[in-house]
Amino acid sequence: MPSESPENPSLAAVSRWRRMLLIRRFEETVARLLAERRLGGTTHLCIGQEAVAVGVCGSMERRDQVVSNHRGHGHLLAKGGDPARLLAELAGRVAGYCRGKGGSQHVAVPDIGFMGSNGITGGGIPIALGLALAAKRAKDDRVVVSMFGDGACATGNFHECLNMAALWRVPLIFCCENNLYAMSHPAEAGLSAGSPTRWAASYGDMPVETVDGNDVEAVRGAYLRLAEKVRQGGGPAFLEALTYRLCGHSRSDARLYRTREEENTWKERDPIRRSGEALRDQGLGEQLEAMKESVEEEIAAAVAHAMASPPGDEALARGGLFAPEETP
Amino acid sequence: MTPTPLSFREAVREAMAEAMRADPSVFLMGEDIGVYGGAFGVSKGLLDEFGPDRVLQTPISENSFVGAAVGAAAGGLRPIVEIMFADFLTCCTDALVNHAAKFRYMYDGKLTVPMVLRTPMGRRFGYGATHSQSPEAFFLHVPGLKVVAPHSPNDAKALLLASIHDPDPVLFFEHKLLYDTVEERSSGDETVRLGEARVVRPGRDVTLISYARGVTLSLEAASALVEQGIQCEVIDLRTLAPMDVATCIASVRRTGRAVVVSEDCLTGGVASAVAVELGERAFEYLLGPIARVSAVDVPVPSGPVLEDAVMVSSEEIARQAQHLVRSY
Ligand SMILES: Cc1ncc(C[n+]2csc(CCOP(=O)(O)OP(=O)(O)O)c2C)c(N)n1
Numbered sequence: 001m002p003s004e005s006p007e008n009p010s011l012a013a014v015s016r017w018r019r020m021l022l023i024r025r026f027e028e029t030v031a032r033l034l035a036e037r038r039l040g041g042t043t044h045l046c047i048g049q050e051a052v053a054v055g056v057c058g059s060m061e062r063r064d065q066v067v068s069n070h071r072g073h074g075h076l077l078a079k080g081g082d083p084a085r086l087l088a089e090l091a092g093r094v095a096g097y098c099r100g101k102g103g104s105q106h107v108a109v110p111d112i113g114f115m116g117s118n119g120i121t122g123g124g125i126p127i128a129l130g131l132a133l134a135a136k137r138a139k140d141d142r143v144v145v146s147m148f149g150d151g152a153c154a155t156g157n158f159h160e161c162l163n164m165a166a167l168w169r170v171p172l173i174f175c176c177e178n179n180l181y182a183m184s185h186p187a188e189a190g191l192s193a194g195s196p197t198r199w200a201a202s203y204g205d206m207p208v209e210t211v212d213g214n215d216v217e218a219v220r221g222a223y224l225r226l227a228e229k230v231r232q233g234g235g236p237a238f239l240e241a242l243t244y245r246l247c248g249h250s251r252s253d254a255r256l257y258r259t260r261e262e263e264n265t266w267k268e269r270d271p272i273r274r275s276g277e278a279l280r281d282q283g284l285g286e287q288l289e290a291m292k293e294s295v296e297e298e299i300a301a302a303v304a305h306a307m308a309s310p311p312g313d314e315a316l317a318r319g320g321l322f323a324p325e326e327t328p
Numbered sequence: 329m330t331p332t333p334l335s336f337r338e339a340v341r342e343a344m345a346e347a348m349r350a351d352p353s354v355f356l357m358g359e360d361i362g363v364y365g366g367a368f369g370v371s372k373g374l375l376d377e378f379g380p381d382r383v384l385q386t387p388i389s390e391n392s393f394v395g396a397a398v399g400a401a402a403g404g405l406r407p408i409v410e411i412m413f414a415d416f417l418t419c420c421t422d423a424l425v426n427h428a429a430k431f432r433y434m435y436d437g438k439l440t441v442p443m444v445l446r447t448p449m450g451r452r453f454g455y456g457a458t459h460s461q462s463p464e465a466f467f468l469h470v471p472g473l474k475v476v477a478p479h480s481p482n483d484a485k486a487l488l489l490a491s492i493h494d495p496d497p498v499l500f501f502e503h504k505l506l507y508d509t510v511e512e513r514s515s516g517d518e519t520v521r522l523g524e525a526r527v528v529r530p531g532r533d534v535t536l537i538s539y540a541r542g543v544t545l546s547l548e549a550a551s552a553l554v555e556q557g558i559q560c561e562v563i564d565l566r567t568l569a570p571m572d573v574a575t576c577i578a579s580v581r582r583t584g585r586a587v588v589v590s591e592d593c594l595t596g597g598v599a600s601a602v603a604v605e606l607g608e609r610a611f612e613y614l615l616g617p618i619a620r621v622s623a624v625d626v627p628v629p630s631g632p633v634l635e636d637a638v639m640v641s642s643e644e645i646a647r648q649a650q651h652l653v654r655s656y
Contacts, residue, residue, distance in 0.1 A: 067399070098436035108435035115402065116439055120426050126392040127427065130399020130407075137353075137381070137405060160392035167387070321433050321472055323440070323495035 010282055016216050017279055018291040019058055020050035020272045023074040025299045026083050027247070030073070030090060034251060038307070039090055043104040046074040048214075048246030051271035052177045053078040055219025056145060056239070059227070065113040065135070066145040067128040070105045071177075071245075072117030075147055080112045083298060088306035095309030099316060115144075121182075122148065122155030125174075129161045132170035132236070141231045143171045151182020153196040162236075166204025169235035173226055174200065176238070177213065179245045184257035200238035207234070213241030214271040246270070334513040336506045339481040340370050340446070343488035344408055348378055351406065354492060355382040357397055358410030367412045368448055368507055390416055394445065395423035401443040401497075402431065408492060414449035414501060415461045428497040429472030444491045444498045449477075450541060450591055451639055452504035457627035460635075462592035464501050468569050468601055474522055475569040477501040479543035481511050483566055486520035494522060503541040503591075525572035527579065531559035534649045535579040537602055538589035539565040546589050548642035549649060558653050568598060573605045577613075580606060584615035585652040591640050594622040616656030619648040 027045040034043065046053060053074030057066055060079065068075040076086055081097075089096030090104050097107050105119035115131055118124035128146035135142040152158055153176060165172045176196050180187050193199045197208045207229055211222040219241055226237040244266035248255055255263075276288055334342075347354045355378075356371060362385040365372030375383040386393040390411060397407040411417055417424065424445065431439045451460045467475050476491055476498060478484040484502070491498035528543060529550055536546040543564045550560035561579050565571060580586050586606055590598035599620040606618055624638035 065403075098434065098438060101436045102434045106434045108431075108438040110438055115399075116431070116435060120422060123395070123422060123426060126395020126423060127399035127402065129392065130396035130401070130405075131403040132399075133396060134400045134403030134405045156389075157392050157395065160387075160389035161396070163387060164389060164392060164396065168384075320437060322474075323432070 010279070010284060013217065013275070014279060014284055014287050014291065016054050016058060016220070017272065017275045017288065018295060019054045019078055020216060020275065021292065021295050022083065022298060023050045023053060023077050024272055025295055026077060026087070026302070027073060029299055029303060030087070031247070033303075041090070041103055042251045043090065044071040044250050045247050046071050046245070048266065048270065049177055049179060049243045050074055051216035051219055051275070052175075052213045052241040052243055055216045055241070056147070056175050056223045059220045059223050060113065060143075060145060062113060063140070064143050064145065065115045065131050066147060067115045067124040067131065068117040068147050069124055069149060069152065070117065070119055070121070071149065072105070072107065072147070076107060076109065076114050076117070079114050081109060081114060084302035084305040087302050088309050091306050092311050093306060093309035094312050094316070095306060099312050101316070101320070122152040122157040124148065125152065125155075125157045125161045128172060129165055129170065132165065132172035133168065136168070136170050143173060143227055143230050145173045145175055147175050147177065149182060150176060150178040150180065150187040150196065151185065151190060153199065154190050159199070162200060162203040162206070165236040166206055169233070171230045171233070172236040173223070173230055174236065174238045176240045177243055178240055179243050181245070181249070181257065183249045186257070195240065197238060197240050204235065206236055206238050208238045208240075210240040210242065213243030214269045214274060216271060216275050244269070331512045333510045334481045334485070335508060335510045336481045336484050336502070337368065337370055337508065339485035340488055340502060341372070341374070343485045343492070344371065345374060345377065347489060347492045348374070348382060353404065354406045354408065355384060356408050356410065357384045357386055357393055359386055359388055359412050361385055361410055366410055368504065370507070371410065390419035391423050394420035395427060397443050397445070398423055398427045398431070398441050401441045402439045406442055406492060408444045408446060411445060411447040413459050414447040414463055415458050417447060417463055424473070424497075424499070425470050429470045432496060433472055440495060441497045442495045444488070444500055446488075446500040446502060448504045449501045450503040450505060451628055451635060454630045454632055454635060456630035460628035462590070462623070464568055465592055465597045465601065467499050468598065472497070473569060474498045474567065475501070476522060476567050477503070477540040478566055479506070479540055479564045481509060482514040482518070483520060483526075483564070486518055487522065487566060490520055490522050498522070501540065505541050520566070523567045523570040523572055525563050525565045525567075525575040527561060527575070528564045529560065529562040531561035531583070533559045533583055533653050534585040534587060535561045535563060535576070535583045536587050536589060536645065536649060537563045537565065537576050539568060539598070540591070542589040542591050542640065545640055545642040546645055549645035552642065552646050553649060556650065558650060560649055571601070571605070573609065576602065576606060577610045580610045581613045584613055585656065586614070587619045587621060587645060587648045587652065589621045589640060589645055591623055593625045594620060595625050597622050616652050619652060621645050621648055
């Protein structure tokens, strides 16, 4: 991903648009491969939520660390992940980041600061707290981000970790992607506080922001403001990004808990279209067209690469439970 | 040099202190481990030497601080966590089972968890059902966890050091009634590897296999049987996972008889796990059935007479051993 150059802010915005499109096309491709039964298992797509992934994870420094949740493909791709290796992971192939042992919900790429997607709702929040503790101990100015949904805000982990992070003043940014539903359960029926930020604000003196999660530049701005405070030793911060999942919860979801009208109003606010329109208004339409093509090429190459890779063998499945024995 | 005594409690404390002196990434986490020294006084004095950052006292948030230990370990630190009573492991099972134990395998070695979780288990003077259980067998069913439960103070020290140095998560059980036991301090730099049982008393007629305080009871039974001309071999498993079945088989091969003693309740307990291994792998050496001596399948009652009525006694062990020797 091209890095932000101060001389050319609109090119950087174009590259964010491209990254969002790459995530969208990746997710759509996964959906197609699942429908064609070329992929198995289950998966949670982030269609509609790309601006949060790119605005937050795409704005992190490489050394910064993110702990993701079950809906993590976008987080990984925004942090600099390779779509070919992620797809290979979903397909259970050795070219996958975890050689097919992890699958959609359990990918880790520590080299780029991606400290695991996580299949337990709220399970990643304590992991992020511990990484932030290690970051504070190391005294480098690394920050850690914990990504989770509105549903996870009802877990004990959420409250316990906000409390401890505030007590210990660790460099941790809690980022809630509030997409209004936890599977089928509406956020308003799950969170007695109405908004998770009301809870967050009551833990110590945590800075809290709520942002339009379908506006990538706004998400980025809010993230960078909070990250700056956290990096300077101000303790944890909380970011709520309001967004919407423009697809089912997982592989099979008839979406009986919400109306098509509601979905349509959110389609109007599609983050990729919005950012694309803004960039076209700036006369960058041609660049976008070129990028569209390069995204298609990248996705096609990812599919070809992933599917050409073989699955692991029995030795791989049986091994790797513990570190290899050291010979004394 | 005059022999110096070592208590089990001191052994655990010394192992932690030595590891902390040698490696700045080692630190303690847990409830009331600072000034109070932990519920059983094991970490007393360590706050003075190492300060509050390395003797990190936590609020009562078991799942989250164990999860944070997992994250800290994945982030390069070496946490030693205390859970105040082993019964409370139920409150951090997600962090332990879904996270600590699974990370190395499911992330294909990308994230690893070198942490130790220490916890006191077992009956003690009528603490009652929620403060007396011996839940170690639950965790034998969790691939990716090592489980240690020492009997002697010297082993406690050596095994705790080995656990701290181990690159994978170790669950370290300390029997409450052993804390005050004392033995002569062994010569020093004796290292013990995880996964090695020890023959603590040789004998030719029947093998008594146990761990932790069950070894004390087995040794009592062995002494009592001497006057009847029965020579018991007593094996201390020391580590329950991985279990040193080979040492047990080698002994049974000589004696032809086995009594397995565990202070947890009978069904699905540690004794069952040992008995199954022997039944499968030592069948041809056995002269009679394998006997199990364990607690009755009830929660541990509080009143002392009631507690005695359901717990393992050395008399029962002796009875079972004698029965095997007389009948087969
Ligand atoms: C402990 C646990 N409970 C339930 C589930 C099943 N589950 C997976 S995702 C999910 C909803 C999570 O909602 P939210 O945190 O808002 O994230 P979103 O799916 O909206 O991105 C549920 C119930 C789980 N994976 N883990």
